[in-house]
Amino acid sequence: MPFRVPLALFTVLLLLLPAKILAEETIYDQRMALFQKTEALTQIPWYYFAAIDNYERNVQNSDDPEQVISINIQPEIWYGPGNSTFLKDVTVIDTFSGKGKDGNGDGVADPSNEEDVLYTMAMILLEYGPDRDDIKIALWHHYKRDLTVQTIMNTSKVFETFQEINLTDRDFPVSTDYNYSFRSTWGDRRGFGGLRQHEGTDIFADHGVPVKSTTYGVIEMMGWNLYGGWRVGIRDIFNIYHYYAHMTGFSEDIKVGQVVKPGDVLGSVGSTGYGPPGTSGKFPSHLHYGMYKDNGYSEWSFDPFPYLKKWERIAKQKDQ
Ligand SMILES: [Zn+2]
Numbered sequence: 001m002p003f004r005v006p007l008a009l010f011t012v013l014l015l016l017l018p019a020k021i022l023a024e025e026t027i028y029d030q031r032m033a034l035f036q037k038t039e040a041l042t043q044i045p046w047y048y049f050a051a052i053d054n055y056e057r058n059v060q061n062s063d064d065p066e067q068v069i070s071i072n073i074q075p076e077i078w079y080g081p082g083n084s085t086f087l088k089d090v091t092v093i094d095t096f097s098g099k100g101k102d103g104n105g106d107g108v109a110d111p112s113n114e115e116d117v118l119y120t121m122a123m124i125l126l127e128y129g130p131d132r133d134d135i136k137i138a139l140w141h142h143y144k145r146d147l148t149v150q151t152i153m154n155t156s157k158v159f160e161t162f163q164e165i166n167l168t169d170r171d172f173p174v175s176t177d178y179n180y181s182f183r184s185t186w187g188d189r190r191g192f193g194g195l196r197q198h199e200g201t202d203i204f205a206d207h208g209v210p211v212k213s214t215t216y217g218v219i220e221m222m223g224w225n226l227y228g229g230w231r232v233g234i235r236d237i238f239n240i241y242h243y244y245a246h247m248t249g250f251s252e253d254i255k256v257g258q259v260v261k262p263g264d265v266l267g268s269v270g271s272t273g274y275g276p277p278g279t280s281g282k283f284p285s286h287l288h289y290g291m292y293k294d295n296g297y298s299e300w301s302f303d304p305f306p307y308l309k310k311w312e313r314i315a316k317q318k319d320q
Pocket of ligand 1: 202289
């Protein structure tokens with residue numbers, strides 16, 4: 001029986017394989033465990049902590065793979081106004097009305113300890129109550145910026161919907177089964193409505209070709225715009241706004257506030273814009289695709305072309 005040994009070995013390897021995969025804890029697993037632990041302590045759903053952490057990581061633009069939690073609470077808030085002792089003792093912090101709390105039960109409130117930071121953030125959120133609207137108000141008082149609050153609330157919705165924080169899939173915005181073409185046109189001059197820089201990439205395709213979401217995110221804006229025609233804007237979980245313009249119309253189920261994933265059909269390619277609502281055909285049909293990054297202070301446009309090239313490659317591999 002020459003096959004018995006290899007077969008048995010193979011079976012053993014198969015049995016060991018899932019255990020081996022489970023044993024390798026990713027940074028996402030570590031984060032999720034911390035968020036869920038904080039939820040258990042405070043009753044605030046984990047996806048709010050995940051969204052705040054994600055927002056701050058993207059604003060800081062830190063690519064440190066070792067950093068588990070990126071939430072950064074200012075010393076003035078942590079230790080209390082005028083508290084120059086910087087003692088981590090909770091009673092001292094309390095005396096100065098500092099917000100730093102002890103989340104891991106070691107008696108000190110340490111701003112470099114992940115559990116302390118998350119528990120402190122939970123207490124900051126709870127200052128206005130436990131409901132979604134209360135959390136939104138607490139976030140506004142903490143960050144004092146509408147776009148920040150909106151981005152965090154949107155991201156929390158994405159995490160809640162997919163019950164997952166490792167959401168890195170991407171898709172190409174035009175179905176690769178159809179004919180289309182695009183090249184780098186970043187910064188080209190546009191004449192209509194005064195001289196402007198071209199903030200995006202034009203993907204030429206026929207009227208009616210499906211337009212798909214490239215990312216996980218939330219529909220932040222849709223409707224008519226003078227230059228963009230029928231356009232839709234999606235805020236992703238990396239503080240990036242994706243802008244799709246000149247569409248013929250939208251899919252029936254697409255509405256502001258809706259969570260989307262890569263590949264969801266948003267509408268179809270058209271040539272709308274450059275006039276009052278409904279204006280169409282003033283230029284060849286194409287999808288205008290723009291990307292805007294928010295750094296916590298301002299938003300700026302960057303060239304989507306290299307990303308589109310990458311997503312096109314991913315989409316073509318999937319179709320094979
Ligand atoms: Zn364009």
